[in-house]
Amino acid sequence: MNKAVLKGGIVGCGAITQAAHMPAWRHTKGVSIVSVCDQKIDVAKETARRWGISKVYDDLSKMLQSEKLDFVDICTPPATHAKLSIEAMEAGLHVLVEKPMCCSLSEADEMVSVSKKLGVKLCVAHNFLFTPVIRAARHLVAQGAIGDLIAVEGHDLLAGDKVFKGEQHWSYDLPGGILGEHSPHLLYLGSAFLGKIKSVRAIVKKCSEFPYVKADELKVLVEAEKGLGVFTNSFNSSKFSFMLDIYGTEGKLCIDNVKQTIIHTYSRSNRTHALVWDQLNLAFQMLTGAAYVSIQSLLGRKWYKIGQYALFEAFVESVQDNMAPPVSGDDGRENIRVLQEVWKLIG
Secondary structure, three states: OOOOOEEEEEEOOOHHHHHHHHHHHHHOOOEEEEEEEOOOHHHHHHHHHHHOOOEEEOOHHHHHHHOOOOEEEEOOOHHHHHHHHHHHHHOOOEEEEOOOOOOOHHHHHHHHHHHHHHOOOEEEOOHHHHOHHHHHHHHHHHOOOOOOEEEEEEEEEOOHHHHOOOOOOHHHHOOOOOHHHHOHHHHHHHHHHHOOEEEEEEEEEOOOOOOOOOOOEEEEEEEEOOEEEEEEEEOOOOOOEEEEEEEEOOEEEEEEOOOOEEEEEEOOOOOHHHHHHHHHHHHHHHHHHHHHHHHHHHOOOOHHHHHHHHHHHHHHHHHHOOOOOOOEHHHHHHHHHHHHHHHHHHO
């Protein structure tokens, strides 16, 4: 039996909509984006033209009144997420909202409360959770492949010229400044492996010369249910790198989320035959990883889009089958709770 096609509307037609969300919706079965909304009507019209969408609005209220939608996808600046999400949910629609879910814990609480009260789905776009290597790593850890978890270390390194926007960009007004746009990824990934984060320490540094950038280096140390975590964001790298190292009592996983490779090393003895076997095993994993990266590159499959596709497909299934969304409002709230602790510490 075929499931009904869900009708969706996009709110916010900026870069993330063009680069990630619309390509993902076009890839997702069982859904049709029928309208777009942006307060800059010319931007909305250009988005509609580019993606072949017929209905255009400059106000969410107008779109909700005029269209019979099943859900909205909110891609606006984070300061507007709570208001727009609540308005859509109060109209009876399911909501997918970009990260960070909102700007404060009180906003997150209100969003979650409305979702539960009205029985509509609230899903947060923590898309890195759904890349193939992260899913594989979570499976390996759950199966005990590296023994008991000890710690997780991660870094998200970007070049400043790819990150710093004009002085008027909304990202500088976020809690944590521009770090608030990028740091959610590492912290929700850390929680996925380590469990609930119980305490936080943080330090920041400013290296850039831009007067409107408060800090461009962040290191966060967390104590969680299953171990310790150390996470670094930097906008002073020569190229993009996003990696996680997961340590256990019997081995280690080295994850490259850009190249989509995972290296599994074991805690063996220091005897010659064990060391030789370890090196051969490492070489094999590196060769197979290189082959995978080459094939994906030739096919034009961007790593971040793979995670986006999987998340969106799971969101649609959650609506069609009335299941919990792949990243719930409570999950998003937990991310905001930890981020708020970090922003308090760094001032």
